Amino acid sequence: AVTGVCVVFWKSPLIVKQGFLVVASCIMAWVLSRFFPEWTVWALLIALAVYDIFAVLTPYGPLKALVELSQDRGDAIPGLVYEAAPPERNPFAPAPSRDAEAAPDAARAAREGGAPQGSDASRTAPGG
Numbered sequence: 392a393v394t395g396v397c398v399v400f401w402k403s404p405l406i407v408k409q410g411f412l413v414v415a416s417c418i419m420a421w422v423l424s425r426f427f428p429e430w431t432v433w434a435l436l437i438a439l440a441v442y443d444i445f446a447v448l449t450p451y452g453p454l455k456a457l458v459e460l461s462q463d464r465g466d467a468i469p470g471l472v473y474e475a476a477p478p479e480r481n482p483f484a485p486a487p488s489r490d491a492e493a494a495p496d497a498a499r500a501a502r503e504g505g506a507p508q509g510s511d512a513s514r515t516a517p518g519g
Contacts, residue, residue, distance in 0.1 A: 394411075395411060
């Protein structure tokens with residue numbers, strides 16, 4: 392529980408925060424499906440969906456009041472509003488090499504019939 396509070400409310404990488412929230416949601420779904428009758432789980436799911444629609448879409452819902460209060464105070468709303476942005480870069484993908492960054496310039500120069508900008512061939516004077 393302490394780790395979850397630290398991950399959600401303090402600064403942590405986005406992928407760690409999202410991973411923790413997914414794992415916590417899976418554990419909660421397992422607990423609900425394992426220890427409660429099916430009708431209770433469905434009733435809870437429908438009640439949460441209705442409350443979520445009310446909280447987010449109505450002009451007098453609690454989310455709007457919370458956002459207005461935080462704007463008046465100039466505070467952020469950490470942990471209460473989930474960040475849905477994807478990670479900036481895939482952490483499992485290899486880092487791009489310098490050759491891959493130069494490849495578009497080289498391809499353009501080959502189409503135009505000259506050397507890529509910034510290369511040694513473009514800096515030398517023709518015939519010398």
